[in-house]
Amino acid sequence: VLSLVPVVLASRFKIALPLPFLAAIIAFIFASIFMGEAFDFYERFWWWDLALHGSSAVGFGIIAFLFVFMLFEGDRLAAPPIALALITFCMAVTVGAIWEVFEYGMDRTFGLNMQKSGLDDTMGDMIIDGAGALLAAVTAYFYLKDQNSGMLSHSIRQFIAMNRRLYQKSKHRLRK
Numbered sequence: 001v002l003s004l005v006p007v008v009l010a011s012r013f014k015i016a017l018p019l020p021f022l023a024a025i026i027a028f029i030f031a032s033i034f035m036g037e038a039f040d041f042y043e044r045f046w047w048w049d050l051a052l053h054g055s056s057a058v059g060f061g062i063i064a065f066l067f068v069f070m071l072f073e074g075d076r077l078a079a080p081p082i083a084l085a086l087i088t089f090c091m092a093v094t095v096g097a098i099w100e101v102f103e104y105g106m107d108r109t110f111g112l113n114m115q116k117s118g119l120d121d122t123m124g125d126m127i128i129d130g131a132g133a134l135l136a137a138v139t140a141y142f143y144l145k146d147q148n149s150g151m152l153s154h155s156i157r158q159f160i161a162m163n164r165r166l167y168q169k170s171k172h173r174l175r176k
Contacts, residue, residue, distance in 0.1 A: 002029045016162035020155055028055060042116075049116070053125045054132040056099075057092050061136020062152060064091030066159055069140075074160065074167030081144035089137035096129030 003026045010017045032052050035041045041048040065088040072078040100122050103114035115121045135152075142149035143156050160167050 002033070015166075016159075018155065018158045018162055021159065024055075024059060028052070028059070049121070050124060050128045053096065053128045057096055057129040057132025058136050058152070060095040061088050061092035061133045062139070062156065064088050064095075065136065065140040065143075066156065067091075069160075070166045076144050081141050084144060085137040085141035088140045089133045092133030092136055093126075093129055096126060096133070100125060 006017060006022060006025045009015075031041075036048060036052065065084065068084055068087050068091070072084075100115075103122070106112045106114050139149050139152040139156070143153045148154075
């Protein structure tokens with residue numbers, strides 16, 4: 001059911017999602033719920049939680065950049081690239097921090113053990129969230145500077161090309 005949520009939301013808001021976005025979302029859900037919880041990967045592999053936090057931070061960073069860039073209607077000159085990269089970083093880290101507050105709340109309210117080892121788990125998660133957010137911010141910066149920074153830049157270009165109406169000012173660049 002969770003893997004259908006992105007499709008339903010995209011349809012509701014008339015947003016086209018590139019296949020790599022959908023694949024990444026479904027892979028993340030599968031990795032966290034089925035492999036992490038059902039197959040006990042969180043306990044079997046010490047790095048599993050960190051890998052998921054890092055990948056989610058990159059994903060939320062890219063989503064944050066696409067949203068902020070959309071607010072500027074795709075105008076690369078509307079704000080300095082470093083400012084958009086900083087906003088990207090901050091939004092991705094904020095999502096990670098909100099998740100850690102959620103884990104704490106669930107542990108306190110329902111007696112769960114989402115934080116595993118308490119402070120060490122939370123701080124490790126936040127550090128990895130910061131690293132993933134930094135990767136997304138650097139990708140956004142290089143994208144805005146018209147430099148190729150790999151697969152993530154390609155995903156950004158693909159999303160913008162599929163949703164041209166959201167990025168009006170960059171329409172002329174998308175025809176290239």
